[in-house]
Amino acid sequence: MTQTPDDKIFGPQGLISQFHENYEYREGQVRMANAIAVAFEEKKHLIVEAGTGTGKTLAYLVPAIAASIKHKRRIIISTGTKNLQEQLMEKDIPFLQKILPTKFTAAYMKGRSNYACIYRIQKSDDQPILDGIDEVDHFAEVREWSRETETGDRAELTYLPENLSFWSRVNAKSETCIGQKCPDFEPCFITRMRSRAESADIVIVNHHLFFADLNVRGNQFGKVLPDYGAVIFDEAHLIEDIAADYFGFQTSNFQLDEIARDASTLPIADAIAVAGITKASAKVAGLAEQFWSRFTQGRGGDGRFPLLADAFAVRGRDGEPVPTSHGEAYHALDDALSRLENDIDVFSEKLPEAESLVRRIRQGRFDLDFIIKQADRNYVYWLERRGRGVFLQASPVDVSSLLQDKLFEKVETCVLTSATLSTNGGFSFIRNRLGLPPGTTDSLVAPSSFDYQSQAIVYLPKAMPDPRAAEFTQIAAAEIVNILHSTMGRAFVLCTSNSSMKALFEIVSSRVGYPCFLQGTMSKTGLLERFRGTSNAVLFATSSFWQGVDVQGEQLSCVIIDKLPFAVPTDPLVAARAKFIDDNGGRSFFDYSVPQAVITLKQGIGRLIRSSTDRGVIAILDPRLRTKSYGRDFLASLPRMRITSDLADVREIFHQYDDSAV
Numbered sequence: 001m002t003q004t005p006d007d008k009i010f011g012p013q014g015l016i017s018q019f020h021e022n023y024e025y026r027e028g029q030v031r032m033a034n035a036i037a038v039a040f041e042e043k044k045h046l047i048v049e050a051g052t053g054t055g056k057t058l059a060y061l062v063p064a065i066a067a068s069i070k071h072k073r074r075i076i077i078s079t080g081t082k083n084l085q086e087q088l089m090e091k092d093i094p095f096l097q098k099i100l101p102t103k104f105t106a107a108y109m110k111g112r113s114n115y116a117c118i119y120r121i122q123k124s125d126d127q128p129i130l131d132g133i134d135e136v137d138h139f140a141e142v143r144e145w146s147r148e149t150e151t152g153d154r155a156e157l158t159y160l161p162e163n164l165s166f167w168s169r170v171n172a173k174s175e176t177c178i179g180q181k182c183p184d185f186e187p188c189f190i191t192r193m194r195s196r197a198e199s200a201d202i203v204i205v206n207h208h209l210f211f212a213d214l215n216v217r218g219n220q221f222g223k224v225l226p227d228y229g230a231v232i233f234d235e236a237h238l239i240e241d242i243a244a245d246y247f248g249f250q251t252s253n254f255q256l257d258e259i260a261r262d263a264s265t266l267p268i269a270d271a272i273a274v275a276g277i278t279k280a281s282a283k284v285a286g287l288a289e290q291f292w293s294r295f296t297q298g299r300g301g302d303g304r305f306p307l308l309a310d311a312f313a314v315r316g317r318d319g320e321p322v323p324t325s326h327g328e329a330y331h332a333l334d335d336a337l338s339r340l341e342n343d344i345d346v347f348s349e350k351l352p353e354a355e356s357l358v359r360r361i362r363q364g365r366f367d368l369d370f371i372i373k374q375a376d377r378n379y380v381y382w383l384e385r386r387g388r389g390v391f392l393q394a395s396p397v398d399v400s401s402l403l404q405d406k407l408f409e410k411v412e413t414c415v416l417t418s419a420t421l422s423t424n425g426g427f428s429f430i431r432n433r434l435g436l437p438p439g440t441t442d443s444l445v446a447p448s449s450f451d452y453q454s455q456a457i458v459y460l461p462k463a464m465p466d467p468r469a470a471e472f473t474q475i476a477a478a479e480i481v482n483i484l485h486s487t488m489g490r491a492f493v494l495c496t497s498n499s500s501m502k503a504l505f506e507i508v509s510s511r512v513g514y515p516c517f518l519q520g521t522m523s524k525t526g527l528l529e530r531f532r533g534t535s536n537a538v539l540f541a542t543s544s545f546w547q548g549v550d551v552q553g554e555q556l557s558c559v560i561i562d563k564l565p566f567a568v569p570t571d572p573l574v575a576a577r578a579k580f581i582d583d584n585g586g587r588s589f590f591d592y593s594v595p596q597a598v599i600t601l602k603q604g605i606g607r608l609i610r611s612s613t614d615r616g617v618i619a620i621l622d623p624r625l626r627t628k629s630y631g632r633d634f635l636a637s638l639p640r641m642r643i644t645s646d647l648a649d650v651r652e653i654f655h656q657y658d659d660s661a662v
Contacts, residue, residue, distance in 0.1 A: 009033075009062055009100075010025070010029060010030045010033060010062075011025065012025045015099045015100065016058065016099065018099075019095070019098065019099045020095070024449065024612070026053070026054060026055050026449040027447060027449075028050065028051070028053075028054040028055075028446035028447040028448060028449060029054055029055040029056070029058065029059045029446070029449075030059075031444065031446050031447075032048050032050055032054060032056060032059040032060070032417075032444065032446040033058075033059040033060070033062055033063050034063075035048060035442070035444045035446075036048070036059070036060050036063040036064070036232075036415055037063035037066065037067070038442075039413050039415060039442060040063060040064075040067035040071075040230060040413050041067075043412040043413055044413065044440050044441065044442055045408060045413060045414045045415070045416075045436055045437070045440055045441040045442070046413070046414075046415045046416070046441065046442050046443070046444070047236075047416045047417075047421055047427050047430060047431070047436070047441065047442070047443040047444070048060075048415065048416070048417040048421075048443070048444045048445075048446055049417070049418065049419065049420070049421040049422045049427075049444070049445045049446065050417055050418070050419060050446040050448075051419050051446070051447070051448030051450070051606075051639065052419055052448060052450065052606050052609060052610060053448045053449040053450045053609070053610075053611070053612065054419075054446050054447075054448055054449065055449075056234070056417055056419075056446070057087075057088060057092050057234070058092065058096070059446070060077070060232050060234070060415060060417060061077070061088075061092060061093070061096055061202075062096065062100075064077065064202060064230075064232055065096065065100065065102065065104050065201065065202060066102065067230065068104065068201040068202060068229075069102050069104055069201060071229065073228070073229030073230065074200065074201060074202070074203060074226060074227065074228045074229060075201070075202055075203075075228060075229065075230045075231070075232065076203050076205060076210065076225065076228045076230070076231040076232070077202060077203070077204045077205070077231075077232050077234065078205050078206060078207050078209075078210040078231060078232065078233050078234070079204070079205075079206050079207065079234045079235060080206065080207055080234065080235025080236075080237075080238045080548070081206065081235065081548055082110065082155075082206055083548065084234060084235065084548075085108060085110070085204050085205070085206050086108075086155070088108075088204050089106070089108040089204050093106045093202070093204070104201040104202060105199065105200045105201050105202070106200050106201065106202040106203070106204065107193075107196040107197045107199075107200035107202075107203050107204070108203070108204040108205070109193055109194075109197050109203060109204070109205050109209060109224075109225065110153065110193075110205075110206070110209065111206075111208060111209050111212070112171070112172045112173050112174050112177070112190055113168070113171045113172070113173045114153055114154050114155065114171070115151075115152045115153060115154065115171060115172040115189045115190055115193065116142065116145075116146045116149075116152040116154065116170060116171060116172065116189060117170055117171055117172040117176070117177070117188075117189075118146060118152075118184040118187060118188060118189070119178075119182050119183065119184045119188075120169065120170045120171075120172075120176065121142070121143055121146050121170045122184075123267075124139070124166075124169065124170055135164070135165065135166060138160055138161070138164060138166075139166060141157075141159075141160060142157065142160070142164070142167075142170065145157065149189075150192075151189060151192075151193070152172070152189025152192075153189075154167065154171070162523065168258075172188070172189060172190050175258075175356075175360050176262065176356060176360075177190070177356065178352035178353060178355070178356050179352075179356075181352035181355075182352065194226070197225070197226050198226045200226075203225065203226065203228070205225060207233070207235075207238055207239060207242045208242060208245075208246070209224065209225070210225070210231070210233075211242055211243050211245070211246035211247075212224055212246055213225040214243075214246070214406055214407060215246045215247055217406070228411070229411075229412060229413075230411060230412060230413040230414070230415075231411055231413075231414050231415070232414075232415040232417070233414065233415065233416045233417065234417055234418070235418050235547075235548075236416035236417055236418045236421060236430075237418045237420050237421055237430075237599055237603070239403075239416070239434060240399055240433050240434060241573075243399045243402070243403060244395045244396055244399050244573065245395065247395075247396050247399060247402050248379065248393060248394050248395035248396060249367040249370050249371055249379075249393065249394040250367065250391060250392070250393045250394075251364055251367045251368045251371065251391070251392050252389055252390060252391040252392070253288065253289075253292040253388075253389065253390045254389055255364060256284065256285075256288040256292075256333075256337075256364065257285065257288065259281075259284065259337075259340075259357070259360055259361060259364060260281045260282070260284045260285040260288065260340075261281075261285075262353075262357055263277055263278075263280070263281035263284070263340055263344060263357060264277065264278050264281045264282070266344065266347070266351070266353055266354055266357065267351070267353065268347060268351065268354075273343070273346070273347070276343055277340070277343050277344060280336065280339050280340040280343050281340060283336045283339075283340075284333070284336045284337055284340050287329070287332050287333040287336050288333055290329050290332075290333075291329040291330060291332075291333045292390045294326050294329055295383055295385075295390050295392075296385070296390065301385070302384075302385045302386050302387065303384070303385060304382055304383070304384045304571050304572055304573070305382065305383045305384075305385075305572065306381070306382055306383075306572045306575075307371070307374075307381040307382050307383045307392060307572075330368070330372055334365060334368070334369070337361055337364070337365050338365070340361065341358055341361040341362065341365075344357055344358050344361070345358050368392070370394055371392045371393070371394045372392075374394075376394075378396060378397060378398075379394045379395060379396055379397065380394070380395055380397050380572050380573055380575075380576035381393070381394050381572075382394075382395070382572035382573065395573055397573075397576045397577055397579075397580045398577070398580055399433075399434070399435070400432065400433060400434060400435030401435055402435075403434050403435045404435035404436075404437065408435060408436060408437055408440075409437070416430070416434075416436075419602070419603070419606050420599045420600075420602040420603050420606065421599070422445060422637065423594075423595040423598045423599065423633065423637050424595075424598070424633045424636050424637055425445075425636065425637070427443045429591075429595035429596075429599075432591075433592075448639065449612065450609050450611075450612060450614075450639075451612075452609065452639035452640055452641045453640055453641060453642065455609055455612075455614060455615050455616075456608060456609055456615065456616055456617065456618060456639075456641045456653075457616075457617050457618070457641060457642050457643075457644060457649060457650065457653050458617075458618045458619075458620065458638070458641050458642065458643045458644070459483070459617050459618065459619040459620075459644055459645070459647070459649070459650050460619075460620055460623075460625060460626065460643060460644070460645050461479050461619070461621060461645060462645045463623075464476070464479070464621055464622070464623040465623070466623065466624075467562075467563045467564075467622055467623075467624070473500065473503050473504065473507070474507070476504065476562055476621050477503075477504050477507035477508050477511075479619075479621055480493060480504065480508050480560055480619075480621075481508055481511045481512055482647060483558065483560060483617070483619050483647070483650065484508070484512050484514060484538060484558075485512070486617075486647050486650045486651045486654070487557050487558040487616075487617060487650070487654065488514070488536050488557075488654075489512070489514035489515070489535075489536035489537055489538050490536055490537070490538075490554060490555060490556060490557040490558060491538050491539070491556070491557065491558035491559065491560055492538075492539050492541060492545065492556060492558070492559045492560065492607055493505075493508070493538060493539070493540045493541070493560045493562070494541060494542070494545060494546055494559060494560065494561050494562070494604045494607075495540065495541070495542050495562045495563075496542070496562060496563045496564075496565050496566075497542065498520075498542055500562055500563070501518070501519065501540050501541065501542050502518070502540075504540060504562065505518050505540040508538070508540075509538075509540075512538070514536045514537065514538050515534050515535075515536065515537045515538070516537075516538045516539075516540065517530055517531060517534075517537060517538070517539045517540070518539075518540050519539070519540060519541040519542060519544070519545065524544060524545070527539065527541075528549065528551070531551065531555070531556075532551060532555055537555075545607075546565070546600060546603050546604040546607075547603040547604075547606070549607055550607075550610055551607070551610065552610040552611050552614060553611070553613075553614065554614075554615075556607065556608065556610075556616070557608075557615065557616040557617070557654065558608075558616050558617045558618075558619065559604065559605060559607050559608045559616070559617075559618050559619070560619040560621070561601070561604055561605075561618070561619065561620045561621065561622070562621050562622070563621070563622045564597050564601060564620075564622045564624055564625070564634065565597050565600040565601055565604065566593055566596075566597045567593065567596055567597070569593075574593075577592060578592060578593070590630065594630050594633055594634075595633075597634075598633060598634055598637045601620075601634060601637075601638075602637060602638065605618050605638060605639075615653060615654075616653070617650050617653060618641070619650075
């Protein structure tokens with residue numbers, strides 16, 4: 001018989017209740033823990049939707065620890081964000097190590113760029129890496145810290161600015177690592193991190209690191225994580241997009257600039273060779289600038305754009321093949337990189353830095369060639385601009401077969417959990433998108449401990465125009481003003497685009513007397529602190545505030561959503577996925593666009609009720625919830641709450657709240 005977590009741990013008089021001052025018995029938590037224990041014993045995969053208030057971290061940690069000790073196999077916990085990763089390692093794991101009779105060890109691993117490189121910091125004394133005199137003191141502090149820290153984790157540098165321009169030149173990223181040839185290999189923070197992970201029962205990572213490891217396992221680069229017998233994915237709704245990034249190819253202007261810069265600073269004693277390499281690296285830098293400039297001409301602002309194969313095609317002129325201007329720029333750049341590679345390769349056997357740089361140049365040339373030629377029809381090719389960065393990418397259109405082959409068929413048990421995985425009461429969407437084998441995958445919806453029926457109300461205003469109508473913004477703004485007067489501010493206004501966010505902010509902030517904050521005016525952490533510390537505040541935000549944000553209490557009493565959060569259909573990756581589904585006999589709008597939007601909407605709504613005492617209103621201004629047939633799918637996927645179109649009902653819930661607080 002399968003052993004499952006029982007009352008000794010999760011019961012009203014169990015271990016957790018004895019040591020956790022805020023513990024409440026939750027049926028959903030117990031059901032989730034039992035289901036995970038069964039999945040480990042029966043070597044099956046499991047999908048668990050655990051709504052806010054379920055207590056899912058303890059629900060998966062307890063059976064994971066038990067299974068790891070019993071079967072003597074390491075278990076990976078992969079999170080969607082570093083914040084959750086740190087919460088597990090700094091709060092939940094120490095708590096369980098204190099109360100559980102079974103002793104276990106745990107370690108966490110972050111991406112290499114989070115850690116300082118001892119060798120590069122020491123070498124930096126002889127190299128110009130600082131952009132200005134202001135950074136001299138900051139670098140001195142980093143150097144002193146690197147001699148004292150046990151972990152080398154940049155997160156410890158809380159007293160320094162978030163954006164240190166020189167950090168990329170002194171961190172331990174894999175591109176510049178010289179591995180076991182490094183004189184500081186033994187004391188290296190990466191070596192120490194891996195050693196701790198190799199001896200741990202539970203290893204906490206994030207999705208980016210997990211899929212970076214999954215992509216390189218079995219090839220010449222070996223592995224990033226220690227071997228494991230099972231994995232639990234928290235915030236599993238993020239997996240598809242992150243996996244697509246790591247199974248794809250990418251190059252950028254930053255990457256090539258760094259190659260040219262590092263080439264010109266190689267510690268080579270031969271003055272003639274140095275002069276040649278310096279000249280070759282300068283040529284790469286110049287040609288790279290010409291190449292990337294062709295992707296900024298005629299395009300307005302940041303965003304994603306399709307990368308057209310015709311831009312690089314060879315066209316005939318009087319019978320002679322002539323490349324396009326993009327093609328000419330690419331071939332000139334590739335030739336310059338090839339010459340630089342050859343010049344540096346002469347020193348590869350004697351100089352580890354040269355060997356590492358040659359490897360980076362070859363990989364960069366391969367990635368760029370793959371993207372430019374666009375020969376593989378299973379990939380979508382696209383360009384992204386972010387600030388000063390220009391990125392060329394190739395992403396697999398469908399990751400389900402890759403995940404099935406590399407993950408679900410090789411790992412005995414994978415548990416996927418999140419507050420938002422089901423659509424319309426089922427898990428077919430997430431199963432299909434991720435390639436989970438139907439015969440070996442169980443599922444569970446763990447009930448939330450919150451009483452949404454009494455704690456929250458859904459407000460759907462009457463007579464709203466179609467979101468594509470010209471008058472929508474003005475009418476939506478007027479509706480938001482009315483709602484905010486009913487809730488006395490205390491609201492998030494979550495928008496589906498930057499333009500909508502800014503337009504609504506401009507109109508609404510001038511019509512209400514409440515403090516209004518706008519995403520982008522300061523850091524996300526800073527905005528949340530200001531919001532939490534300001535009475536009756538209103539925050540206007542977009543995608544990054546739809547998930548992973550926790551504001552408990554009456555400070556956040558209302559979440560207003562302007563439109564149903566459909567992905568932009570012209571986004572290259574979205575368009576390619578839709579075409580793939582349609583070409584294979586599916587209906588992309590109903591099979592992909594609607595379920596994806598449902599999950600995103602559930603994430604946004606999840607910002608409101610964060611404790612059993614929270615109350616508030618969800619206002620959705622998009623009339624398609626009632627005018628379109630697919631609106632039923634959205635409503636059916638939400639927690640059971642009262643729906644109204646009368647603002648008086650909205651005001652009433654706050655009167656009830658105020659009365660109950662007296």
